[in-house]
Amino acid sequence: MARAWIYDRSESIGYQEQVARAKAAKRKPPGRWMVLHLDKASKQRSRTFATKTSAETYYMALLASIEANTYVDPAAGKVKFAEIAEKWLESRHDLRESTWWKYRGLLDNHVIPRWGDLPVNAIDTEDISVWVAKLLKSSSEGGSGLGPSQARHALRVLSMVLKWCVPKRLPSNPARGVKAPVLPDAEHIYLSYAQVEKLADSAGNLRTKYNQPTASAAVNRALILLLAYTGLRWGEAASLRISRIDLARRRIRVVCTFYEVGGVQKEGPTKTGKSRTVGFPAFLVPILAELIGERPGDELLFLTKRGQSLRANNWRVREFNAAVTAADLAVKGLTPHKLRHTAASLAIAAGADVKVVQLMLGHRDAAMTVNIYGHLWPDRLDEVADVLDERRRSALALAA
Template identity: 70%
Template sequence: MARAWIYDRTQSSDYVDAVRKAKAKKRRPPARYLVRYYDVAGKLRSEVASNKDKAEARCAELETALRAGSYVDPKSSKVTFTDMAEKWLESRHDLRKSTWWKYRGLLDNHVIPKWGDLPLNAIEREDIAVWVAKLLKSKEDGGSALGPSQARHAFRVLSMVLEWCVPRRIPVNPARGVKLPVRPEAEHVYLSYEQVEALANASAGLRTKYDRPTAGAGINKALILLLAYTGLRWGEAAALRVGRIDLARRRVRVAVTFYEIGGEQLEGLPKTGKRRTVSFPASLVPVLRPLVDGRDKNDLVFTTARGLSLRANNWRVREFNAAVNAAGLAAEGLTPHKLRHTAASLAIAAGADVKVVQQMLGHADASMTLNVYGHLFPDRLDEVADVLDIRRQAALAGMAA
């Protein structure tokens, strides 16, 4: 039994009378055809069709959707994007606070201004593709002047909201399959051991214009060496507590990180949401010991001369950049985050495999590590082939004996 069918309203005297009255008043008569169907709840519904072809097309569409279980109540898909975006964001209690506010900013600045007033069923894939392209255009050309990475982030938020609406409000996500701008490959900076030491030493000798040690001179060297030889993110190192450094076992427990929202410094879980333990070279023990011995386990390891927590922008501008210049490394394009790349490159050169580097850096999975640092791992194809050859020859010799 069909669950959708076409009803010709000329069979109803009420309809015939309505057409006559409309013509007498020179108005457009009501549509002739209705598409009737029973929805998934068994409720009888009807939709108006302006002509028989459209009625037949809608009837076939409804039949297919009802049989496949992909039927969507038309009223549900008419809710605006803004309404659903706000509900989606409110539901994301699983996000880190910094990520939540990042999504909030992308919605307010780029997504809602374009899609906010539209009903969900009016958002088309082609229009999304045009919007993504426009995000990349300069403001002079009517665009948003975003870089490829930011444009991809804005698109991802739009897509996540739409995906959240499937299948109750829309049958499919119209953002699926949209071609995104290619993210430019990040230019990594890998320092040598000598360059790391030069940078660390320069940072320890920084002085103000009044010829006094800078606010971070007392901790800069230890911090830079820890970043360069362990791969900790800057926020993870800045939030490190004395009790999470084990000098005897040469271990650091990475349990929290600092991040900033609206100028306020907050503490939360590391980027992936997982804690980890990393090791550091024995030669760093005497460098770290003065910052650990005799202090309360809850004290921050790295603070300013006044005992305040480090702030990312202040430390980078006033301490790190000054040390880069003093060490003659300005041409390298260094940032504190680039020390993380240095740590990875030094570890790989020392023989660390992918899983070790993944654990060290706190990547979510090994594929991320390979995507970023795969080119640094040595080509061992010949080495493997040589071992296979030796063992094959031994097997052949044994069979011949």
């Protein structure tokens, strides 16, 4: 944009005629003062004002936005949110398929029904805050009945679409700064060595009502032990192929995971998109070796008795939950994912530092590991203070 200026229309014959017609019809005359400017495409834009003061106020703000390169053509912001949301989602080729469909569901069920028909420049921070609060209300109160986590995801999707409009259609993201629902403190469950063993044994001995081994009883014990001592996510373990297991070095290469879209199981990158190597205790070597046998390296390690891959929901409901009941652990809320927390707690108790646990679990950074498991590391404040005290005393004695 090259320039902007204020124009007094009172000198224009055309404007004088407009004023005369308005007075004859007893209508309010058109604004006398006009602020004009050239946009980035050198197209002239204008806006009229009734008073010179109003025109000058807008003119100064316009100059400031031009100088800061934050000016947005009002016409560009009039596009409907639903249209922009579809373009944004179509552009997200970087997402995992499961994440893409998750965003698709949030847009269809919660975001577009509220904002779809509005121009993006008509969406403001105040209305977004009210919408978030309504997501959390029960249906009987006129809300959507979402939990804090799902409401946060809906807000995040809205915010990502609006951020995509900056700076072409919006000067800033109106969702930025909206307070997201507070997540309740997660209640982590950490099993002891004995509890893990009892659960694994129970899972391996599961029987159907016809007194036959369940679909995955033959692999259940090894799977639960692997989850509890390596921290693999369930999908990572279920998609583990024999060739990625090094029994001699006791290493597992984690490169992919199973996920489901529309009831169809698919294989894709890990949650972070990065592969990693994890170690496992020596006691697992003969257990895994027995499962591997003479099978080819491209086969899945864990298969049902019919030679099929494990399915997350089926395994959790029919195998894992049944094993929890059979083991009678008296632990509420135990899920397969809680075995990942158990693996972290056992590793920390064994002396693993933050970086080791981060690499084992595949967290994006150490900060995430500390946020989740920081309370498990022992309090070494007195130990550090005692060392400082001793070294000071030694240094002063040497100086003397």
